[in-house]
Amino acid sequence: MILVTGATGNIGAELVRTLSERGEQVRALVRDQAKAAFAPGVEAVTGDLNRPETLTDALDGVHGLFLLPGYNDLSDLLERAKKAGVHRVALLSSGSAALQDMDNAVSRYMTLSEQAVRASELSWTFLRPRSFMSNALRWLPQLAVGDVVRVQFPGVRVGAIDPADIAAVAAAALVEGELDGQVLELTGPQALRPADQIAVLAAVLDRPLVAHELSDEETEAELAATMPREYVDAFLSFFVDGTLDEATLHPTVEQVTGRPPRTFEQWANAHAAAFAPKAH
Ligand SMILES: NC(=O)c1ccc[n+]([C@@H]2O[C@H](COP(=O)([O-])OP(=O)(O)OC[C@H]3O[C@@H](n4cnc5c(N)ncnc54)[C@H](OP(=O)(O)O)[C@@H]3O)[C@@H](O)[C@H]2O)c1
Numbered sequence: 001m002i003l004v005t006g007a008t009g010n011i012g013a014e015l016v017r018t019l020s021e022r023g024e025q026v027r028a029l030v031r032d033q034a035k036a037a038f039a040p041g042v043e044a045v046t047g048d049l050n051r052p053e054t055l056t057d058a059l060d061g062v063h064g065l066f067l068l069p070g071y072n073d074l075s076d077l078l079e080r081a082k083k084a085g086v087h088r089v090a091l092l093s094s095g096s097a098a099l100q101d102m103d104n105a106v107s108r109y110m111t112l113s114e115q116a117v118r119a120s121e122l123s124w125t126f127l128r129p130r131s132f133m134s135n136a137l138r139w140l141p142q143l144a145v146g147d148v149v150r151v152q153f154p155g156v157r158v159g160a161i162d163p164a165d166i167a168a169v170a171a172a173a174l175v176e177g178e179l180d181g182q183v184l185e186l187t188g189p190q191a192l193r194p195a196d197q198i199a200v201l202a203a204v205l206d207r208p209l210v211a212h213e214l215s216d217e218e219t220e221a222e223l224a225a226t227m228p229r230e231y232v233d234a235f236l237s238f239f240v241d242g243t244l245d246e247a248t249l250h251p252t253v254e255q256v257t258g259r260p261p262r263t264f265e266q267w268a269n270a271h272a273a274a275f276a277p278k279a280h
Pocket of ligand 1 (some may be wrong): 005006007008009010011013030031035049050068069070082092093094095129130131132135229249
């Protein structure tokens, strides 16, 4: 049995599907049963990662665990997992874990999560994806009302990755076990600027989309309106100060899965229905 946390999220939902298609026994962790819409045969179970004591049922009989980073007491959770018989963990981390920058809120929680898993003495694989292609869904509200899209950090190239490719690598790690002890840097096949992604979306959606490139000050103000200050500072550090390189591409997805990672165009075509038609 493999337990997938974050099963309603971008990566978890793809992983539940991938494992289920591979014929694996899958259990999906949800906080709200009403959100549990999975393929037949997938067992949904409730629990809260911030409260490890709620995971007893979820962990029962599990040998492989897909784990999201950053929750309150991962050490307690991992101790419970070990006692329940979990053998292997695939941890969703990010490239910022490599920085081990404890003054950066994002790098800090990724670093602490990796440290907790290493200390657990379970077998582990760390998945360090760069930004997800699904982050483009944050433009949906703008796309619903017009063709101009305000883009943050316009000069930054990112080797964004399709969540389905992260899930494919996670499935290989959890099922095959040949990736134990590996730290996997995961990217897509191209390093694109936000305006390049908008150009791809314009072609896929057949709309005259225009990227309106925000200054660093405008980007900071937008971020500050949507997240706590320490995360604003973290992203400014990554993409204005340039502490995080997300542009360098890595061959890992193809090495693990035997096929190239999906392009942003492929992701956009697969998710075109999610982009609501323009309101008139
Ligand atoms: N976006 C990026 O570019 C990027 C890049 C690298 C790493 N990451 C990391 O990737 C992680 C997940 O990304 P994602 O896009 O899959 O996220 P997502 O789509 O927002 O999904 C988050 C998932 O976590 C679940 N969840 C939230 N709080 C929980 C809790 N207390 N207990 C149990 N489940 C909880 C949510 O379930 P509900 O349905 O109950 O809300 C949801 O299934 C994040 O931790 C992020 O740090 C993101």
